[in-house]
Amino acid sequence: MSTATPTDFTTRPTPRTAADWIARATEVAAVLATDAVERDRAGATPYAEVQLLKDSGLVTLLGPVAHGGAGQDWRTAYRVVREISKADGSIGQLLGYHYLWNWAARLVGTREQWEHIEAEAARKSWFFGGAVNPRDKDVVVTEDGDDLVFTGRKTFSTGSKVSDVTVLEGVFEGTDRHVFAIVPSDSEGLTFHDDWDNIGQRLTESGSVTIDGVRTPWSSAAGYVNKQFQPRVYNTLNVPTIQLVFVNLYLGIASGALETAAAYTRTKTRPWLHGGHERAVDEPYIVDTYGDLTAKLWAAEALADAVADEGQKLHDDPDAVTEQARGDFEVRVAAIKARATDVALEVTNRIFEVTGARATASALGLDRFWRNVRTHTLHDPVAYKRREVGRWVLEGELPEPTWYS
Secondary structure, X not given: OOOOOHHHHHHOOOOOOHHHHHHHHHHHHHHHHOOHHHHHHHOOOOHHHHHHHHHOOHHHOOOOHHHOOOOOOHHHHHHHHHHHHHHOHHHHHXXXXXXXXXXXXXXXXOHHHHHHHHHHHHHHOOOEEEXXXXXXXXXXXXXXXXXXXXXXXXXXXXXXXXXXXXXEEEEEOOXXXXXXXXXXXXXXXXXXXXXXXXXXXXXXXXXXXXXXXXEEEHHHOOOEEOOEEOOOXXXXXXXXXXXXXXXXXXXXXXXXXXXHHHHHHHHOOOOOOOOOOOOHHHOHHHHHHHHHHHHHHHHHHHHHHHHHHXXXXXXXXXXXXXXXXXXXXXXXXXXXXXXXXXXXXXXXXXXXXXXXXXXXXXXXXXHHHXXXXXXXXXXXXXXXXXXXXXXXXXXXXXXXXXXXX
16 A cells, blocks of 8 residues: 555544445545556455455444444445445455345344344454355255365355455255355365456455365354244345445446546547647547546446435345345346446446547556456346346346346
8 A cells, every 4th residue: 555554544533424434435445546556467465455444444334333333234335335446446346245245144144143243243343255156066065963064166256365254155965955154264174276367356356265174063054043944035135235236346447437537638638639629628529428428327326326225125124025025126236237337338448539549558557447347247147137127127027036136
């Protein structure tokens, strides 16, 4: 970190309101932005950056106030992810995934389980990772007395080496019963591999993980009582919740790209020698492009905030969530996921049209915004999100809860 150190935030008053926490995220983003290009190029494990998130209080944003958390809701968390992603998409993704995995106990577990996990996480500022890639073969779970034993491998494990705890998911051997459990990231048998080498989101520590006989007590099996799972519709809200994290990740990256490009255009872009203007900011096509991209981004942000409001109502009364309410919400999430993907890809691509040829210099790193968006938007095909919306419009069909819908 080349400007304010992470410890600067530890001596500051704790933010109280949602607006204060979003302002805190903006401050943290300003620190991250100072060396974002160099950090992206180096691709080093972001230990210092995660510590900054801890010291600023953003890691415990959703945690209970009684145990040191901020007691904020998902609407604030999404805005915080958006702010951080303006500066660094990788750190924004890490934080957004952390929020989802921190909330996983509440989504799946019993009240006793999630109250314990959330209290511990807030007190100790745990940073969460997750090894739950559904495209891979299921991790096998077996019993050994009062313990569960997880064995398998996952291609992706976002957060890996920078996490304090990891969410594991597997299937009981010989059954179709899934089980989630949260284990220390330094558990014996849990090995994170340094094989994440993609064009974007380079600092997300999303490499593969080997799970070789990782043990955890039966009592940590989320949502199980007397070894029987207690199902609720709310259990299935994990996908729309994380998909909204994706939405705000994309919109944050797009916003950061547009702000960075505009600053460059104001100070460095040269007017076209045959255009008849002395300043690039007076070029009609440049003005039009910035206006067009900004309008599209603002519209997507407004829809994202509206959908977050709708989702918060479900989080506020989880036992009342019905299949209809869950399905309608997923359709709205699918719609903004599709729109945010298109807008972010367009913004991060077209900024080069209004910054000029010199803006492609590697030292500026303007390409990182597009690389980050392009990498993560391939997480699941956006065409299937549009299909969810189309089927709902034409047939009133609700998306079937899956790992991706």
